[in-house]
Amino acid sequence: MTTPLSPGAAAPRPAPPRAARSRRSWTGWGFLGPFVAVFALVFLAPIGYSLYLSLFRDRLIGGNTFVGLDNYRQALGDERFWAALGRISLFLAVQVPVMLGIALLVALALDSGRLYGRDFFRVSIFLPYAVPAVVATLMWGFMYGTRFGLVGDVNDALGVSLPDPLSPGLVLASIGNIVTWEFVGYNMLIFYAALRVVPHSLYEAAQIDGAGQLRVITAIKLPAIRGALVIATIFSVIGSFQLFNEPSILQPLAPNAVTTDYTPNFYTYSLSFNGQQHNYSATVAIVMGLITMAIAYVVQLRGMRKGG
């Protein structure tokens, strides 16, 4: 919860006790060392290694040669990469607002105290978060199926023919639905936790001033949870840019609709493991990482500025 933790965020800077300062230096490292060692091995080293890889290229003649920024030049002119990035941007622009919107509405409903069975709602809507992406995708993939899925059942029962969710035109929306299903509850919980610590005296003051529910939401609740909204948006953006599991599991079920360069991450994977183009794959991953970080940064900056 926010209030309990806000001192936590500020405290560590002045915190270290005077007595500990005398033994400044090695004790702390003894505890932190193991984490840092593994962190260096699985975070820093791969980043360094992929930077190195991105500057080389395997050639038939001459073997592994230094090519400078050639790989980057190739990536920036790579239509398949841009197509994947465009697809994911469209996904991001639609799925993230829908998901966060639903999560926010449910969180506001829970927080309003007007629901019957609030705890049941909270736990049940969060439950999909515990389902692995693989299982979620398999489940939805089957349900989408016109053969033995729910879509087929509805078609039979009502005598209609719904469009196939796994057709090329709809598969992106279908993936969006799976991701939304997985993470609505998670985001709802983040918003709800932030709402819970808004001081009630504010609501009472608003009530005395004659403010309606809607006004309380727009004037008090939403500004109060801005931090949570920004964080949830950043996490969702990062998550969307990394999209891989859902399209890759759906591929056997929808081979015509999902290509191996469907998302940037899928493309990197295919380059490396089907095409053996490790150097180029590392380059695309770096470009993608930079774009993700830039967008996360912009979201944070905008969120904070509005807050200022």
Add this chain to the structure above:
Amino acid sequence: MAPPAVTASGPSAAVPSGRPRSAPRLRAPRRRHSADRPRRSVLLTLLTSLVLLYSLVPLVWLAFSATKTQEGLSRSFGLWFDGDFALWDNIGRTFTYDDGVFTRWLLNTVLYVGLGAGGATFLAVLGGYALAKFDFPGRRAVFAVVIGAVAVPGTALAVPTFLMFSRMGLTNTPWAVIVPSLVSPFGLYLMWVFATEAVPAELMEAARIDGAGEVRTFFTVALPLLAPGIVTVLLFTMVATWNNYFLPLVMLKDPDWYPLTLGLGSWNAQAATAGGEAVFNLVVTGSLLTIVPLIAAFLLLQKYWRSGLAAGSVKE
């Protein structure tokens, strides 16, 4: 929360959101205010129920489908039983199909979760404690680098990590999955915030005066106080490793080392390959068996993840 609760939860009551003691205390003032709170609304409950249905229907579908034979899956309505109740038969076949490879995947998953999530939690607890309670050169730099790393798309690292590990001869071994799981920046952050509030410096000082060494102080004084935070971090690293798909997909070639997620994916893909046997009823049953332990853990440990998730996500 009502004002009295907020003032009460100053530094001393800061962390105990996970401690049972605080639950009634936080709830009591709430009830007092319910008088001037709006009445419960049937309409709002119904509207929210739409989202509830959306969340639960797929799980219900999965539970019903696990009771059906392969033919039953296609001929019966998804949200009800088919004529033959084949759940036990499905479970039996899931565990015996392909020489019981599912059991092997289950044990692999337990191994990866046990060592990966357990190790990640242990490292995060040690590191968080160090960041919270000690001053040492490079402390701020370490923290900045680790928090910055959270923004690096994890999957962007998978390919270079694979290439690096294959040079080191680690790919296609359990270590390739376990070692990268050992680092949880989120867990470190959570433990840092948690330890700052939960372990009073006076207690550590008292232990030192009594002649306890740093290691002993950590294990006897700090560790018990950190327990609620440890459970939270453990739960979330467990979910992350149990659900991991991309990392093992990249690292492992040999199906004998697959975790459940990868195995289920391969059973599903099998139907699409030439001459592959379609075993959708086993994919469905296996999926149900895969999620049952996690859902049970989440339901049983509710009070921990609620406060833990709130702590990390709101303040990060």
